[in-house]
Amino acid sequence: MNGTPPDAPHRAGDDKDAREKLVALRNTLLKLHKALLEMEKRAYVREHGQVNTGELFRLVLDDPQFAWLHNISEFVVRVDETLSGDASVTPPDTRAAYTLAQKMFAPTESGDGFQKKYYDAIQLDPSVVMEHAELAKVFSKFPLDGAAENK
Numbered sequence: 001m002n003g004t005p006p007d008a009p010h011r012a013g014d015d016k017d018a019r020e021k022l023v024a025l026r027n028t029l030l031k032l033h034k035a036l037l038e039m040e041k042r043a044y045v046r047e048h049g050q051v052n053t054g055e056l057f058r059l060v061l062d063d064p065q066f067a068w069l070h071n072i073s074e075f076v077v078r079v080d081e082t083l084s085g086d087a088s089v090t091p092p093d094t095r096a097a098y099t100l101a102q103k104m105f106a107p108t109e110s111g112d113g114f115q116k117k118y119y120d121a122i123q124l125d126p127s128v129v130m131e132h133a134e135l136a137k138v139f140s141k142f143p144l145d146g147a148a149e150n151k
Contacts, residue, residue, distance in 0.1 A: 014088045015089060015090050018089050018090055021141070022093065022094050022097060024138050025079065025094075025098060025101060025138055026080065029072060029079070031131050031134065032128070032132065032134070032135055033073065035127040035128045035130070035131045036069055036118075037060065037066075040066055071104065095142075098139065098142045101139075102139055105118065107122050
């Protein structure tokens, strides 16, 4: 890795638009992850009592209640690796990340484990609804068919 911060606005060799879209996706997913983490923390505290920061960190890593959030963490890490890696950020990189994110963050009652938990979270927590709306705005700027890329 060359040490470029993941949220750097642009670097030589990058497609500027592709980098900006990937940074926007990353930042939106981080906010969504935080809202989901807070929701799970509140649920955990209701059932088990208060936890300090160290305990919460351990829970996020090891407790089954928080395990479904690892998908988001891993996704953001992959985006970070693309943004800070040696290779230039290209439109295909961005398209691949957006396509995967749009599939992953499609809340449904009958989806895979993550999609179902995400659906439930949207039903339960207004802050998650707000962050989901922000993610939808980011997605609307980059349609799955890649039409925006051909402009």
